[in-house]
Amino acid sequence: MNDFFINEALNLDEENFLATNVYMQKDSIKGFYTTSASTLTITNQIHPFGPPISRETMTEFAAIKIQYFAVDLSIQNSGLGKAMMFHLLSNLLVADLLYSIGFKVVYLEALSEATDFYTALGFSYLNPWEENNPILKSSLMFINYDDLINYYYF
Template sequence: MEDEYDILACPINCFLDTGDYINKFNCGIDSINDFFSNKAMELDAINQARTTIFFDKKNKKIVGFYTITTASLIIEDKDNQIPKEIPVVNLSFLARDLFYKGKGFGNFMINELYYSLTIISFSLGFSLLTTTALNSATDFYKSVGFSPVSVDPDKVEYWVEEFQMYINYENMVQLAEYRPPLVDNVKS
């Protein structure tokens, strides 16, 4: 894989000539393509989300992207029965172009996210990384350390389109592999 690709990870607001590359991105899900081409840059500009792009310099294509936001979950403290607020980072979107399907880039992008969040955690406290996973992506999220919030997707006897999933901070840090902040090469 190293010889085939030369990957650069960068924030969407630092990515030059975005229009053509972003409009050619196709993950196979129209709503995600629409978000990426029409909303990601806007939300970044008003500081409501951060999108990181993975660009293949050899093939001149966007491999994929992820978008994160911050939030808080309100949970009931079982001991005191008082609602408790938990700070979280939410993985709003994770997508890779169909051209790169089955080549390990989903794992690569998640690892880069985990590594970046370990660095961010020195300045921003959070307990969980959460996501709403499409039914078709739950196995992938489980393979990279996420757990279902309440119902295990493998045990549901009816069709559910999305599942709430999470990974706690400690597990995320253990799974993160060191990579330089701006990645120059994908390593297999």
């Protein structure tokens, strides 16, 4: 994880493409997440986080994308990932209230072995048919703004 962080996320953060937060213990990275402003395109007629307010034909929604979310294997299932996600999503709500950053949804591409983790934190499958598909390696998952307010307080 340290090599990936140094070679990928840190470089993108330094170039101001993404923002990365790191959780350290002593001199070792134990977890990190990287986010970016984004848009999420919905191509089907069903909008999983509610219909657009301004235009019924709207297909792109302001979003925050969690590009990377990782916890060191040696401490997974210790509660660090849950605490990191709580910190991330709570801070997004505060930032929106203070600075009106404006987003409708937070989304990520979850590896198949991590989908239960994200579901327990309030995320849903963007494409519901992916939920029980064992051949997929990853799925897009999201949490909408209204659910953020219900799940995360600040």
